[in-house]
Amino acid sequence: MDATNPGEVDGFDRLRAFLRRLYYGRTRAALRFQISVLAVDLVIIAFFVASPVLRDRPSFLWVDYGIAAVLAADVLARGLASNSLAGWARRPTVWVDLFILATLLFPHSLANLGFLRILRLWSLSRSGFIWQPLERRGHAAWREVMEDIVNLVTFLLVTTGFVYTFFFRTGSGIEGYVDAFYFTVATVTTTGFGDIVLPGIWGKLTSIAIMIVGIALFVKLAQALFRTSKVVFPCPQCALQRHDPDAVHCKACGHPLKIPDDGD
Known part of the structure; x- marks a missing residue:
């Protein structure tokens, strides 16, 4: 005999429908x-x-646990x-958010991984939620450029x-954080002023990794900015999304298209 209460099932379905309307309506x-x-999310x-x-x-800790409750x-x-x-x-974005939640719930045990919380910006971007207002205003063609910018900013902040x-924290405070950001930007842009360097072999390997990934992100962003812009218009026959x-x-x-002008 099924002991499930139909009223509880209906209530659960209504809750899901209500949340769906809030998040995607x-x-x-x-x-x-x-x-x-x-x-x-931006404040977090x-x-x-x-x-x-x-x-x-x-x-x-009070702010940390409060944000953990909001994120959960x-x-x-x-x-x-x-x-x-x-x-x-x-x-993958859900697993990233769950990991971030774990760092919030166990701030002392996972203190050295706290910088990965900034991946929340990437997960928001990949979920598409952050781009809904842009798409509703007819600017969907800019989404790729904005995603590349978010990826670059996320990489800079996480790095x-x-x-x-791991290199500047001991007794350094805000000055050390600014030094870390300065080093990251100088390394990513390959400017390399040389006034701040990371010590030891791990410092050199870190610098190499930052330069390789940073250059790749810059090139991808430049391609998105300067190549011919595309419009999002699904082909009725093959469903190709982007066209001139x-x-x-x-x-x-080769199917005929009827892409509306901006003023249509």
Whole structure:
């Protein structure tokens, strides 16, 4: 005999439908909710950026656990709002958020991995949630450029946190964090002023890795900025998504296209 209460099942389904409307709906209330969630996320990311130099403050743990509660609620709500819980649980962005949550719940045990919390910015970008307002205003073509910028900023901030944690943290405070950021930017851009260097063989290997990954991200961003812009318009026949703004035929299958002008 099935002991499941139909009322409880219906209530659970209604909750999921309600959360789905909030996170992905287009009503005025849903848009206000999405903007509020995005604003809270940006404030949390700002805390993550500053957390290496705030870690020794008396109020740090209170803020840390408060953010953990907010992040846990958001992760749970996004999971319930998804069409498939199993598919949602397999997403890399979800695993990143769960790892970030672990660093918040165990700030002392995982203190040296706290700089990885900034990956929250990357997970927001990959989830697409952060780009919904941009796409609703007809600027979907800029999404790739903005994603490349977010990837570069995330890399710079994560690398700065790593360099600060393992090379500059001892007794350095805000000055050490600025030195770590300065070193990261100088290394990524291959400027290499030489006034700040990382000691030892691990310092040299770290510098090499920063230069290789940083140059690759800069090149990808430059390609997105300067190559011919594309518009997002699915081909009715082959579903190719991106085309030249003046294209009349799909370059993949030759099917006629009717791409609307910006003023249409």
